[in-house]
Amino acid sequence: MSTLPRANQRPELSAFDDGTLAEALRKMHLIRKFEEAAEDCYMRGLIHGTMHLSIGQEASAVGSAIPLAKSDYVLSTHRGHGHCIAKGASPDRMFAEFFGKETGYCNGRGGSMHIADVEGGNLGANGIVGGGLPIAVGVGMSIKAQKLDRVCMVYFGDGANNEGAFHESLNMASIWKLPVVFVCENNNYGMSTSVARSTAVANIADRALAYSMPGDTIDGNDLPLVAATARIAVERARRGEGPSLIECKTYRIRGHSKSDRNLYRTKEEIEAWKAKCPIRRLEGELLNHDRLGSARLAEIEADAAREIAAAIEFAKSSAEPDLAGLTRYVYAE
Amino acid sequence: MPNDVAGADPAAREITYAEAIREALATAMADDPRVILMGEDVGVYGGAFGVSGDLVHRFGVERVIDTPISELGIAGAAVGAAITGMRPVLEIQFSDFITLAMEQIVNQAAKIHFMFGGKANVPMVVRLPGGSGTGAAAQHSQSLEAWFAHVPGLKVVQPSTPHDAKGLLLSAIDDPNPVLIFEHKLLYKTRGIVPTEAFRVPIGKAAVRREGGDATIVATGVMVSRALAAAERLAAEGISTEVIDLRSLRPIDLETIAASVRKTSRLMVVYEGVKTMGIGAEISAMIAESDAFDYLDAPIVRLGAADVPLPYSPKLERAAVPQEEDIFRAAASLVRTGGA
Ligand SMILES: Cc1ncc(C[n+]2csc(CCOP(=O)(O)OP(=O)(O)O)c2C)c(N)n1
Ligand SMILES: [Mg+2]
Numbered sequence: 001m002s003t004l005p006r007a008n009q010r011p012e013l014s015a016f017d018d019g020t021l022a023e024a025l026r027k028m029h030l031i032r033k034f035e036e037a038a039e040d041c042y043m044r045g046l047i048h049g050t051m052h053l054s055i056g057q058e059a060s061a062v063g064s065a066i067p068l069a070k071s072d073y074v075l076s077t078h079r080g081h082g083h084c085i086a087k088g089a090s091p092d093r094m095f096a097e098f099f100g101k102e103t104g105y106c107n108g109r110g111g112s113m114h115i116a117d118v119e120g121g122n123l124g125a126n127g128i129v130g131g132g133l134p135i136a137v138g139v140g141m142s143i144k145a146q147k148l149d150r151v152c153m154v155y156f157g158d159g160a161n162n163e164g165a166f167h168e169s170l171n172m173a174s175i176w177k178l179p180v181v182f183v184c185e186n187n188n189y190g191m192s193t194s195v196a197r198s199t200a201v202a203n204i205a206d207r208a209l210a211y212s213m214p215g216d217t218i219d220g221n222d223l224p225l226v227a228a229t230a231r232i233a234v235e236r237a238r239r240g241e242g243p244s245l246i247e248c249k250t251y252r253i254r255g256h257s258k259s260d261r262n263l264y265r266t267k268e269e270i271e272a273w274k275a276k277c278p279i280r281r282l283e284g285e286l287l288n289h290d291r292l293g294s295a296r297l298a299e300i301e302a303d304a305a306r307e308i309a310a311a312i313e314f315a316k317s318s319a320e321p322d323l324a325g326l327t328r329y330v331y332a333e
Numbered sequence: 334m335p336n337d338v339a340g341a342d343p344a345a346r347e348i349t350y351a352e353a354i355r356e357a358l359a360t361a362m363a364d365d366p367r368v369i370l371m372g373e374d375v376g377v378y379g380g381a382f383g384v385s386g387d388l389v390h391r392f393g394v395e396r397v398i399d400t401p402i403s404e405l406g407i408a409g410a411a412v413g414a415a416i417t418g419m420r421p422v423l424e425i426q427f428s429d430f431i432t433l434a435m436e437q438i439v440n441q442a443a444k445i446h447f448m449f450g451g452k453a454n455v456p457m458v459v460r461l462p463g464g465s466g467t468g469a470a471a472q473h474s475q476s477l478e479a480w481f482a483h484v485p486g487l488k489v490v491q492p493s494t495p496h497d498a499k500g501l502l503l504s505a506i507d508d509p510n511p512v513l514i515f516e517h518k519l520l521y522k523t524r525g526i527v528p529t530e531a532f533r534v535p536i537g538k539a540a541v542r543r544e545g546g547d548a549t550i551v552a553t554g555v556m557v558s559r560a561l562a563a564a565e566r567l568a569a570e571g572i573s574t575e576v577i578d579l580r581s582l583r584p585i586d587l588e589t590i591a592a593s594v595r596k597t598s599r600l601m602v603v604y605e606g607v608k609t610m611g612i613g614a615e616i617s618a619m620i621a622e623s624d625a626f627d628y629l630d631a632p633i634v635r636l637g638a639a640d641v642p643l644p645y646s647p648k649l650e651r652a653a654v655p656q657e658e659d660i661f662r663a664a665a666s667l668v669r670t671g672g673a
Contacts, residue, residue, distance in 0.1 A: 048647055049468025100646035111470045111645030127472030128430070129402050162401035163433070190402050192378035198401040264377050320648050327641045 009289055012224035015231075016066070018291055021282070022300060024066060024223055025292075028058040028279045029304035031082045034091050035254075037308050038081070038098060038112070042258065046316070047098055051112050052079040053254040056221075059278035060185050060248035061086045063226025064153060067234040073121050073139050073152040075132035078113050079185075079252070080125030083155050089117040091308055095315035103318040109329060129190070130156060130163035133182075137169050140178030140243070151179040151237040153230075159190020161204045170211040170245065179237035181230065182245045185220060187252045192264035205247035213243050220248025221278040224285075251276070344529040351384045351521040353495035354460070357502040358385070358422065360531045362392050365420060368506060371398040371407055372424030372460075381426045382462055382521050408434035408459070412442050415457040420506055427473045428463035428515060442511040443486030457512075458505045464517040464555055464605055465654050471642035474650070476554070476606040478515040482582035482615075488512040488536055489582040493557035495525035497580060500534030508536065517555045539586035541593070545573035547668045548599035551590055551616055553579045556603045556655060563660035572668050582612065590616060591625040598630040599667050605654050608637025631671035636663055 006014040035053045042051060054061065061082030076083035084094060097104025098112050105115050116124035126132045136154035143150045160166055161184060173180045184204050188195050201207060208215025218229050226248055233244035251273040255262055286292040361368045375385040376399040389397040400407045404425065411421040425431050431438065446454045465474035482489045488510055492498040498516065505512035542557060543564050552560040557578045564574045575593050594600050600620060602613035613635030620626060620633065636655040644650050666672055
């Protein structure tokens with residue numbers, strides 16, 4: 001990643017080279033198309049259960065993962081498809097998991113809410129709000145004890161910041177100076193409850209003060225800004241200086257899950273945020289500054305669409321788990 | 334004849350299990366200003382499963398309270414409100430999340446009356462949507478009711494019909510003790526006859542849903558309707574089964590089960606929780622320790638979930654818990670060959 005200043009470009013943008021930004025854009029498209037396709041498969045009865053879509057939040061997932069290496073860890077949430085793709089997982093095995101197939105990342109046992117790509121450093125989505133936070137503390141301890149050159153990034157929502165687990169985890173990470181980056185994706189709602197109604201502070205990152213760590217509240221739909229902020233926190237963690245808290249302000253365009261009737265917010269609010277699409281915003285900035293041309297942008301999007309279509313075919317044609325394996329994986333051999 | 338289905342009540346009508354719960358909540362809130370409902374998204378969202386519905390519009394945000402996502406905190410808040418004169422009803426969004434509130438339920442709510450020598454009591458109700466069958470996977474599908482039935486000081490009920498969902502909830506709100514109600518996600522949309530009046534179903538009383546002579550099937554929660562469907566098919570094959578809906582896990586109605594076993598001489602217990610160390614073990618042991626044991630002509634059969642977290646794959650999820658077919662086959666084998 002070159003950090004050469006470029007004429008007329010804000011430092012967050014010039015900090016990242018064309019290849020990095022093209023790759024970030026590709027991943028954002030993959031996430032968006034993955035989720036749109038998942039929604040479509042659900043409507044057509046190909047996927048059961050429910051799903052939590054992160055459409056509109058792609059920049060926080062992808063931007064925060066830019067400074068991570070493959071060997072670094074992430075812990076994700078119920079709204080985790082973005083984190084998973086950002087960390088490098090392949091959509092075909094993700095879709096296979098969504099379809100409950102043996103070829104899925106979790107052999108069809110976990111589904112959307114539990115996708116983990118352990119080899120790729122993704123230690124799992126989580127069905128429990130805040131469930132990943134204390135685990136991140138342990139991962140940080142393990143990194144430190146084994147003197148590994150790694151960091152752990154843990155994602156959670158605004159709703160999760162009111163679980164005891166959040167407070168216990170930030171405190172422990174701080175007293176033990178662990179290499180953990182806490183990334184709060186504040187989409188302003190925990191299901192139907194707005195941050196204003198659920199949380200005593202205006203900015204969740206203000207809570208960092210109580211745990212003596214840096215806290216930053218940023219525009220989570222601004223990919224270069226997210227990436228630049230995450231880079232500072234990741235480098236600090238790598239230097240052994242301890243944890244940071246980053247709050248990415250963003251918005252989920254879709255309902256909380258498939259059963260949400262959006263009774264707690266207005267159409268106008270949703271429309272206003274649709275206009276702040278992080279993907280189109282990055283594309284616009286790249287075009288304006290002549291970083292990537294329109295043909296290249298179109299090609300990136302078309303490639304992502306093809307990859308998703310192929311991933312669905314892979315999932316459809318994969319085998320279901322065998323009934324004989326019902327109690328497999330309960331205990332390690 | 335089922336012992337408390339409203340037969341002649343002209344004011345009874347068919348509503349869903351979710352509507353029956355809402356009706357009980359509305360009745361209790363209208364009758365008693367001490368009753369409040371609290372939980373995640375119980376307000377304008379209407380509850381994750383639509384149970385609280387429009388209650389916030391009828392009773393206001395002071396009594397239908399959206400909480401932060403803080404299960405331990407809200408369980409403790411219910412305890413505190415209960416010991417100082419309120420009648421809180423707490424909705425835990427999925428029963429699985431009660432694990433985050435274990436401390437307040439098990440160490441505080443269950444024990445305060447005892448530890449204080451009877452000087453305070455904890456009249457709180459916890460509503461818990463549980464069970465599998467919706468593709469919600471390992472952390473949103475569990476049946477944990479047996480855990481709580483192990484705790485002296487708690488009462489645990491599991492309604493299987495809209496009628497009982499209303500009647501047991503009203504009894505739970507009246508009760509001076511903490512009562513946990515395990516509702517079932519698959520039952521919310523099922524319909525049944527429910528009286529409009531504020532009737533009570535007693536806690537601690539099982540219901541005989543179908544009479545029969547060849548075997549007793551004790552079932553809980555969503556297994557009751559599966560057992561009844563299996564019983565219908567068994568009848569077509571000349572096997573007559575008695576189906577008991579346990580309804581209350583603690584206190585448990587051993588007498589109704591024992592009386593049935595004395596009549597049928599065969600016992601099967603069907604429940605959705607993991608088979609091992611569960612409801613079936615307790616009922617089997619209670620029968621083995623009672624005089625009804627002498628009447629048994631065959632070993633007792635337990636049907637429960639496999640020893641596995643609930644899988645996401647629909648095929649595996651279905652196979653993990655007893656289905657109508659499993660009950661049918663196990664009961665047929667129990668009667669024909671003694672369960673071998
Ligand atoms: C411990 C726990 N409580 C409640 C839930 C139900 N639930 C799932 S997601 C969610 C909202 C979470 O809000 P937030 O943390 O802001 O994440 P978002 O959904 O907005 O991404 C709730 C209440 C849960 N899964 N786990
Ligand atoms: Mg949120």
